[in-house]
Amino acid sequence: MSAVATGKRGSLWQGLSDWANRHRKWVLAAPAIIFVIALMVVPLLYTLVLSFTDAQGSIQRAFDFVWFENYISILGDTARFWPAVWRTVIFTAVAVTLEMTIGMAVALLLRRPFMGRGLVRVVMLLPLVATPVAVAMMWLLIFEPTVGFANQVLGWLGLPAQGWISDPSTALPTLMLVDVWQWTPMVILILLAGLVGLPEEQQEAARIDGASTWQRFWHVTLPMLKTTVIAALLLRSIDAMKTFDLLYVTKGTGGGSSHEVETLNIYAYALSFDYNEYGMAAALVLIYFLIIVGVLVVLNMRRKENRR
Amino acid sequence: MTTRSLESRGFVGLRAVLLIVFGLICLAPIVWMVLASFKTNIDIYDPSSTFSFTPTLQNYSAVFAQADFLQFFINSLIIGVGSTGLALLIGVPAAFSMQRFGMAKSSGLVLLSRVIPHVTLLVPWYFIFASLQMVGGYSSLVISHMFISVPLIVWVMIGVFEGVPEELEEAARVDGLTHIGAFRRIVIPLVVPGIATSAILSFIFSWNNFVFALVLSGNSTRTLPVAIFNFIGYASIDWGALMAACVSITAPMIVMALLGQKYVVAGMTAGAVKG
Numbered sequence: 001m002s003a004v005a006t007g008k009r010g011s012l013w014q015g016l017s018d019w020a021n022r023h024r025k026w027v028l029a030a031p032a033i034i035f036v037i038a039l040m041v042v043p044l045l046y047t048l049v050l051s052f053t054d055a056q057g058s059i060q061r062a063f064d065f066v067w068f069e070n071y072i073s074i075l076g077d078t079a080r081f082w083p084a085v086w087r088t089v090i091f092t093a094v095a096v097t098l099e100m101t102i103g104m105a106v107a108l109l110l111r112r113p114f115m116g117r118g119l120v121r122v123v124m125l126l127p128l129v130a131t132p133v134a135v136a137m138m139w140l141l142i143f144e145p146t147v148g149f150a151n152q153v154l155g156w157l158g159l160p161a162q163g164w165i166s167d168p169s170t171a172l173p174t175l176m177l178v179d180v181w182q183w184t185p186m187v188i189l190i191l192l193a194g195l196v197g198l199p200e201e202q203q204e205a206a207r208i209d210g211a212s213t214w215q216r217f218w219h220v221t222l223p224m225l226k227t228t229v230i231a232a233l234l235l236r237s238i239d240a241m242k243t244f245d246l247l248y249v250t251k252g253t254g255g256g257s258s259h260e261v262e263t264l265n266i267y268a269y270a271l272s273f274d275y276n277e278y279g280m281a282a283a284l285v286l287i288y289f290l291i292i293v294g295v296l297v298v299l300n301m302r303r304k305e306n307r308r
Numbered sequence: 309m310t311t312r313s314l315e316s317r318g319f320v321g322l323r324a325v326l327l328i329v330f331g332l333i334c335l336a337p338i339v340w341m342v343l344a345s346f347k348t349n350i351d352i353y354d355p356s357s358t359f360s361f362t363p364t365l366q367n368y369s370a371v372f373a374q375a376d377f378l379q380f381f382i383n384s385l386i387i388g389v390g391s392t393g394l395a396l397l398i399g400v401p402a403a404f405s406m407q408r409f410g411m412a413k414s415s416g417l418v419l420l421s422r423v424i425p426h427v428t429l430l431v432p433w434y435f436i437f438a439s440l441q442m443v444g445g446y447s448s449l450v451i452s453h454m455f456i457s458v459p460l461i462v463w464v465m466i467g468v469f470e471g472v473p474e475e476l477e478e479a480a481r482v483d484g485l486t487h488i489g490a491f492r493r494i495v496i497p498l499v500v501p502g503i504a505t506s507a508i509l510s511f512i513f514s515w516n517n518f519v520f521a522l523v524l525s526g527n528s529t530r531t532l533p534v535a536i537f538n539f540i541g542y543a544s545i546d547w548g549a550l551m552a553a554c555v556s557i558t559a560p561m562i563v564m565a566l567l568g569q570k571y572v573v574a575g576m577t578a579g580a581v582k583g
Contacts, residue, residue, distance in 0.1 A: 021487045025409045028491070032402030032458055033414050039455050040421050043432030050431070059435050106330055109323050116327070122569060123331045126338055129561040129572065131516045133533035134554035137540070138341040141547055147353045149340050155355075181337065186576060193577040231580040242425045245518045249537055268427045273523065278431055285428040296423055 044289075051282035059278060070283035080259065080267055081284070085291075087172060087255075088263040092240040095179040099236055100229070102180070103187030108217070110188070111195050124185040132182070136249035139178045140165060165250050168260040175261055178246055183239070187232045194228030195221075226306045234299040241292055244269070264288045338558075345551040352547050367552035377553070379528070380535040383446075384557075387521075387531060388514040390450040392507055395457030400503065402458075403465030404491060408474070415462065422459035429455075430523050437524060444526025452520040457510035464509065464578040468502030469495070501571070508568050509575035512561055532557045 020027045051070055055063040074081050106124075110117060127135070142149045143164035151161040164174045198221065206216045222229070244265045247255060254270050255262025262270075268288055271281035344352055346363040371377050406415040433452065434443065442448040472495055480490035496503075521531040530538075536557060539550050565572050 017486060017488075024487050024491075025405050025411070027488070028401035028405035029409075029411060029414055030402075031398040032418060032462065035398060035454070035458060036418050036421050039433070039451070040424060040429065041417075043429045043436070046432040046436075047428060059431075106327070109327055109330075114320075114323075116324075120327050120331050121573075122566065123334050125565045125569065125572060126562055127334055128576065129512055129516075129565040130338065130558045131533055131536075131554075131561060133516075133518050133536050134341075134558045137536060137550055137554050138337055140540075141344060141352075141551065142337055142340060144547075147355075147547075149358070152355050152358065181333065185334070189573055190577050190580045193573075193580065228580060235580065238423055244427070245533075249518075249540075265425055265427055268425075269430075269519075272427065272431050281431060285425065285431075288425055289428050292423060292425060 047282045047286060050278050051286055053279045053282075055278040055282075056280075057276050063279065066279070070280050071287070074280065074283055074287065080262070083259065084262050084264050084267040087261065088241055088265070088291075091172060091176055091179070091243065091263060092237055094173075095176045095183075095240050096233065096236045098176070098180045099184045099187045100233060103184050103191055103232070104229075106184070107188045107191035107195060108221075110192060124188060127182045128185045128189075130182070132245035133249050135178070135182055136246045139181075140250050143174060168256060168258050171251060171256060171260045175246055175250060179240060179243060182246075183236060187236060190232040190235070191225070191228060194225050198224050227303060230299060230303040230306060234296065234303065237295055237299065238292060241265075241295065264291070341551050341558075342555055344547060345555045347548055349546065349548050367548040368556070370546075370549045371552045371556065376530075377535065377556075380530050380532050381556075383449075383525075383529050384515055384531045384533075386446060387449045387453055387529075388511045390446070391453035391457050391514050392510040394450065395454045395461055395510055396503065396507060399458045399461030399506070400465055400496075400499075401491070403462045404469050404495065406462065407466045407469040415466065418459050418462045421455060422463065426455075426519055430519070434523055443524055444529060446529055448524045449521055449529060449531070452524055453514040453517060456513050456517060460510055460513060460575075461506040464506045464575055465499070465502055467578050468499050468505075472498055501574075504568070505571040505575045505578070508564060508571045512564065512572070515557075515561060 052065050052067050053063040054066045054069075055061070110120060141147075143151075143166075145151060145161060145163055145166055148164070150164060154161055163170055165171050202220050202224070203216060206220045211219070241263075242265055243263065247261050247263060247266050248269065251261045251266075253266075253274050255266045259267075264284070265288070268281060268285045271277045271284055275281075343359070343361075345367055346365070347357070347361050348364055348366065351357040351361040402414075402418070405411065406418075433448075437443045437448040442451075476494055476498070477487070477490040480494045481487070485493060516533065517531075518533040518537065521529075521534045522537070525531060525534060532553075536550070536553050539545070539553060
């Protein structure tokens with residue numbers, strides 16, 4: 001039917017169609033690949049060039065090549081850079097650890113059907129799909145020192161009020177909790193999807209052999225679920241290292257008055273768009289990107305090891 | 309069957325308590341936000357009216373009375389629909405090709421764009437778009453949001469195409485269809501649920517995105533998250549109106565999650581399980 005139709009449309013069309021079909025691998029994939037090259041590879045090369053220059057203020061302004069000076073001054077910067085690295089690491093480590101632990105516990109509780117399971121599964125989607133900027137604003141009000149709900153609850157319990165996000169010493173831990181609130185459901189969804197695919201026989205066998213619930217989890221369920229656990233860990237770690245909306249909306253540029261929540265992402269944004277230190281910012285974002293790729297490679301290797 | 313009978317009563321009770329606590333923790337902040345959006349600022353500042361207050365719509369009318377807010381709503385919609393549609397157009401065929409031909413390097417490159425911190429690209433984008441006079445227009449925002457959608461769609465659709473047997477295309481070839489014809493007429497209709505999953509997820513991520521519009525939007529193309537962020541630029545915060553704006557931006561996402569729960573879950577977990 002269609003062959004007849006295309007045949008009638010003349011040899012040019014026919015030739016084009018033949019060509020497209022012969023090269024279909026690239027004809028189908030090329031637009032997306034070209035898109036990614038144009039939006040990622042080209043800008044990365046541009047950033048690489050910028051990172052060797054002293055470009056600042058306006059990109060139109062002439063700049064000189066300073067080669068590795070930007071990298072050297074960033075790696076030697078103990079005032080902003082290293083604290084930002086440390087905050088990124090601690091934010092990611094604490095938030096993701098909590099997300100994985102709580103996520104695993106809830107996923108195990110939700111594993112078998114029971115009345116109300118559907119409801120829990122719907123409710124936990126809400127933090128996931130809610131707009132992060134709105135979520136940040138919502139928690140800003142909840143943690144507001146004078147009128148917020150958090151201090152109200154502490155008051156009912158007879159505990160002293162806290163500064164939460166506004167207090168430099170508690171801002172980062174508080175925002176970790178917000179991250180846990182928003183993203184634990186993601187971990188639950190992934191782990192649940194993994195749990196559903198697990199065969200029941202080993203569970204039964206272990207049960208008959210008299211293994212306790214904890215032993216069954218640790219020696220039977222967890223090893224079989226390892227690939228999924230690492231996938232969830234990978235996804236969450238990378239996204240947690242890139243947290244921006246929550247931190248920027250609640251604490252503003254520079255991560256607060258004493259940079260208390262300034263992670264690498266927040267610092268890079270400030271260098272780029274507040275200080276317009278383009279050369280320095282370029283070097284910083286490349287270092288930041290390499291750190292993320294490093295985490296990706298290490299976790300991905302573990303994942304592939306486990307698949308075998 | 310046997311597993312359920314083996315579960316002790318204590319476990320069932322404990323599970324119920326733990327899950328109720330978990331559900332409440334998920335829900336309570338959102339409920340609090342919704343309640344605050346219906347309160348006057350006086351009620352927000354009064355602890356005794358946490359749950360008992362006279363609801364008012366004044367925050368919503370204040371938010372929507374600003375002509376801009378509707379404009380920002382429309383902007384978010386245009387950019388979300390535009391970027392999702394275009395990303396599907398290039399992402400779905402690419403995913404098909406990558407799945408069928410096992411293009412490891414190309415798919416790796418596309419998936420790297422899922423991983424790269426967006427701040428790495430913002431300065432070059434800003435200058436490239438500025439030199440093309442695209443900053444402040446819809447085009448730069450649609451393109452930047454496509455940068456989130458394309459890897460997402462490729463990621464979801466590679467998994468979907470794995471489930472479509474190649475024999476179907478061979479049968480279509482025998483019937484006289486070309487390779488691309490078989491893809492269009494036989495394969496695509498089979499993966500409509502997968503496309504729905506990618507589309508919903510892509511729209512949610514576009515709607516929720518903040519940083520691209522923060523850098524690239526102009527006064528008339530501002531999206532909702534940036535508009536809400538600008539609310540707190542002033543000395544004192546109008547919490548009631550702010551919460552009303554936050555509820556307005558989140559509500560469409562929650563409705564989508566409720567109606568398309570199956571798709572949202574499928575999209576969020578895509579690829580993670582099979583690997």
